[in-house]
Amino acid sequence: MSEVIRLKNGVVATMGKNPQIIENGEVIISEGKILAVGPSGSWQGKADEELDAEGRLVMPGLINSHMHLYSTFARGMAPLGPTPKTFTDILENLWWKLDKGLNQDDIYYSALLPMIQAVRAGATTMLDHHASPHAVTGSLFTIAKAAEKVPLRLATCYEVSDRDGLDIMKEGINENVAFAKHCRETTPTMMQGLFGLHAAFTLSDSSLEQCAEAGSDVGIGYHVHCAEGQADQDYNLTHYNKRVLRRLADFGMLGSKTICAHCIHVDHEEIELLAETKSFVVHNPQSNMNNAVGAARIIQMLEHGVRVGLGSDGMSGDIRQEATTVSMLQRLVTKDPGVGFIESGTLLFDGNIDFSSKLFGVTLGELTPGAVADIAVFDYLAPTPITVNNFLGHFLFGVRYTTAKHTIVNGKVLLKDGQLTTIDEVEAHAKARELAKALWKRLGA
Numbered sequence: 129m130s131e132v133i134r135l136k137n138g139v140v141a142t143m144g145k146n147p148q149i150i151e152n153g154e155v156i157i158s159e160g161k162i163l164a165v166g167p168s169g170s171w172q173g174k175a176d177e178e179l180d181a182e183g184r185l186v187m188p189g190l191i192n193s194h195m196h197l198y199s200t201f202a203r204g205m206a207p208l209g210p211t212p213k214t215f216t217d218i219l220e221n222l223w224w225k226l227d228k229g230l231n232q233d234d235i236y237y238s239a240l241l242p243m244i245q246a247v248r249a250g251a252t253t254m255l256d257h258h259a260s261p262h263a264v265t266g267s268l269f270t271i272a273k274a275a276e277k278v279p280l281r282l283a284t285c286y287e288v289s290d291r292d293g294l295d296i297m298k299e300g301i302n303e304n305v306a307f308a309k310h311c312r313e314t315t316p317t318m319m320q321g322l323f324g325l326h327a328a329f330t331l332s333d334s335s336l337e338q339c340a341e342a343g344s345d346v347g348i349g350y351h352v353h354c355a356e357g358q359a360d361q362d363y364n365l366t367h368y369n370k371r372v373l374r375r376l377a378d379f380g381m382l383g384s385k386t387i388c389a390h391c392i393h394v395d396h397e398e399i400e401l402l403a404e405t406k407s408f409v410v411h412n413p414q415s416n417m418n419n420a421v422g423a424a425r426i427i428q429m430l431e432h433g434v435r436v437g438l439g440s441d442g443m444s445g446d447i448r449q450e451a452t453t454v455s456m457l458q459r460l461v462t463k464d465p466g467v468g469f470i471e472s473g474t475l476l477f478d479g480n481i482d483f484s485s486k487l488f489g490v491t492l493g494e495l496t497p498g499a500v501a502d503i504a505v506f507d508y509l510a511p512t513p514i515t516v517n518n519f520l521g522h523f524l525f526g527v528r529y530t531t532a533k534h535t536i537v538n539g540k541v542l543l544k545d546g547q548l549t550t551i552d553e554v555e556a557h558a559k560a561r562e563l564a565k566a567l568w569k570r571l572g573a
């Protein structure tokens with residue numbers, strides 16, 4: 129039997145089907161899983177290590193369902209073009225220039241830093257979407273190396289697109305396939321591959337056909353931006369006489385394993401299509417506000433039975449702020465202060481937990497015996513009583529302002545009393561700054 133850890137003296141929010149708040153609770157961890165949960169001292173066995181929560185909140189680790197790790201080196205970068213007037217300008221003048229400059233060292237460090245941020249913010253699983261057109265081959269394996277260093281539970285994919293020519297498009301297909309196969313053969317409960325697509329408006333029918341064939345051969349789902357801007361719909365209607373989701377559905381790309389990020393400019397028929405195919409929509413409210421692309425109608429989607437989750441779209445490794453923004457954005461656009469609260473929890477907890485549990489083939493998002501030991505202990509002392517019924521209020525308006533005290537992934541303690549156990553973060557940040565400076569120089573920023 130491997131080392132047994134007793135995480136004691138916490139306010140334990142178990143979540144799961146029969147959620148409980150245990151005022152002075154303990155969680156016993158062994159072999160990467162949860163062995164027992166109960167009042168402190170209730171487990172009779174002997175632990176090899178004791179970790180004290182000191183009365184802080186113990187809960188399942190958080191999940192981020194749409195992330196771009198490679199966006200790290202954009203922070204503080206001078207504009208590469210004129211002030212953007214449209215979302216397409218932002219893509220063309222920032223992201224599609226930055227991604228072309230990335231080499232394998234940049235990819236490694238730009239992946240490592242937001243993962244450190246995630247650990248400090250209690251996020252233990254991340255679903256990444258990557259682009260580096262001049263360093264495609266091996267890029268996902270480089271990201272995986274960073275994830276193994278932390279180690280975080282991670283899925284990644286390469287965003288296939290025609291925008292850099294057909295050779296790079298094909299290289300992207302091969303990278304997705306090679307990485308997904310590798311994950312399946314190695315540690316599928318910790319690392320997974322999806323089939324990345326940029327968006328329908330940068331993929332021809334012939335490219336989508338090749339992606340559909342390659343993706344179904346390996347049996348993986350797609351991870352694609354859908355109707356993030358109105359331009360995606362306009363392009364597909366003009367060139368293919370089809371709306372975005374109809375076109376992807378016609379290639380067999382929608383389904384329960386597929387992530388459709390954003391889905392802002394979708395019509396009623398497309399919402400029905402998302403529900404019918406059980407596709408997973410990922411909402412990214414802070415990014416949507418930042419890019420001025422609009423607000424996804426997540427409340428209508430949920431009412432129609434669409435599965436909806438939450439991502440940060442490269443804004444941050446900390447997913448907690450996104451959850452609070454869900455309700456704020458819905459209230460702002462509907463002018464109704466009564467909406468969005470419950471949905472914040474539905475997206476971050478129900479949606480994200482359901483999708484990632486299936487993707488990794490483990491039980492995530494609950495502190496119950498048999499679930500994997502992905503745990504966040506937040507430095508949160510509640511100013512008012514915490515109950516199962518008001519837990520979401522504490523999370524959205526209190527926990528989000530704290531940092532993690534301890535973070536555990538797959539039974540391994542990655543953050544202990546606020547100190548990272550596997551990475552020298554000062555050194556990692558210094559190396560990243562050096563690489564970012566060189567990258568900016570190459571880009572002429």
Ligand SMILES: [Zn+2]
Nearest residue numbers: 196353389441
């Ligand atoms: Zn995105």
